[in-house]
Amino acid sequence: MKEVIVIKDLSFRYQGTNFFSLKNINLKIYEGDFVLLAGPSGCGKTTLIRLLNGLIPHFYKGDYIGEVSVYGLIVKDRKTYEMAKHVGMVFQDPEDQLLSMTVEKEIAFGLENLGYKREEMFKIVNEIIKLLNIEHIRFKSPYLLSGGEQQKVAIGSVLAIKPRILALDEPFSNLDLKSSYMIADLLNYLNKNFKYTIIIAEHRLEILVNLINRIIVMNEGRIIFDGTKKEVLSKDLESIGIMEPKISKISKILSKKYNFELCLTLEEFINNFKKIYEINRN
Numbered sequence: 001m002k003e004v005i006v007i008k009d010l011s012f013r014y015q016g017t018n019f020f021s022l023k024n025i026n027l028k029i030y031e032g033d034f035v036l037l038a039g040p041s042g043c044g045k046t047t048l049i050r051l052l053n054g055l056i057p058h059f060y061k062g063d064y065i066g067e068v069s070v071y072g073l074i075v076k077d078r079k080t081y082e083m084a085k086h087v088g089m090v091f092q093d094p095e096d097q098l099l100s101m102t103v104e105k106e107i108a109f110g111l112e113n114l115g116y117k118r119e120e121m122f123k124i125v126n127e128i129i130k131l132l133n134i135e136h137i138r139f140k141s142p143y144l145l146s147g148g149e150q151q152k153v154a155i156g157s158v159l160a161i162k163p164r165i166l167a168l169d170e171p172f173s174n175l176d177l178k179s180s181y182m183i184a185d186l187l188n189y190l191n192k193n194f195k196y197t198i199i200i201a202e203h204r205l206e207i208l209v210n211l212i213n214r215i216i217v218m219n220e221g222r223i224i225f226d227g228t229k230k231e232v233l234s235k236d237l238e239s240i241g242i243m244e245p246k247i248s249k250i251s252k253i254l255s256k257k258y259n260f261e262l263c264l265t266l267e268e269f270i271n272n273f274k275k276i277y278e279i280n281r282n
Contacts (some may be wrong), residue, residue, distance in 0.1 A: 004197055005029035005052065010066035012047060012056060021047040023221040025066070029199060031164075034191045036208050036229075037201040039218035040241035045201035048218070049169045052199070054080040070165070070276040084110070090168040094128030094150040098142040103134060103153050106142050110161045111252060128156045132186070148179025150188065159190075161176040165188070168200040170209060180207050187211070195233055209233075209264055217242065 079087040215232040217225040254260040
């Protein structure tokens with residue numbers, strides 16, 4: 001597997017604070033990974049996301065120890081606009097990155113700043129609008145859209161620059177459940193069909209558990225678990241304030257009394273329950 005992000009011995013303390021938000025982080029992300037970054041509030045998830053395209057240390061100053069590289073590029077030695085071609089950032093509140101009067105112009109905004117020719121820009125905007133199925137809101141103001149639609153447009157404006165990595169910081173926090181699943185399905189489509197590497201910091205595990213291939217859990221600035229979803233969900237996550245998916249939580253409870261396996265889907269749970277039922281009946 002090809003390494004696309006490598007973090008070595010990374011510690012970071014924001015300017016004006018007396019504690020390190022990240023402590024000795026060592027991490028590798030591979031091409032095509034769909035990674036959930038989980039942990040309680042203040043654990044360092046957002047800080048880690050900001051490292052990936054140079055927001056740290058170029059916009060958020062502080063004590064920076066160690067190294068972050070993306071596709072072999074040392075992030076702290078590159079301009080943020082240069083790293084944006086490799087890592088697309090989507091923030092918690094989509095309105096923070098919506099600047100234009102229409103959806104079409106919003107998607108074209110980054111391309112204009114990078115000096116794309118008009119014909120090529122128009123072609124890319126059309127491709128993104130078709131990909132996201134947002135033709136019906138093409139000429140609407142982003143500020144008049146629903147939260148889910150705004151998040152789609154924010155993702156579209158990032159995709160237009162054609163990065164290979166998407167980093168999202170709690171994109172569901174201001175969305176209702178329906179909109180959250182809509183965005184999750186979009187991310188899954190991008191990952192499975194276009195091989196985007198996706199890192200998403202999010203506390204609502206239930207929405208993503210069937211889509212991701214890896215979970216990284218942080219607490220107090222450190223990575224404490226990193227593995228497949230079954231490996232990580234087998235740990236006691238609720239003791240550090242992480243709400244587990246209901247299916248895995250119930251199957252853990254049943255495992256204390258029966259030989260019940262950890263389940264992540266309803267189908268797994270039903271099949272496992274049938275096995276236990278047959279064994280106990282006989």
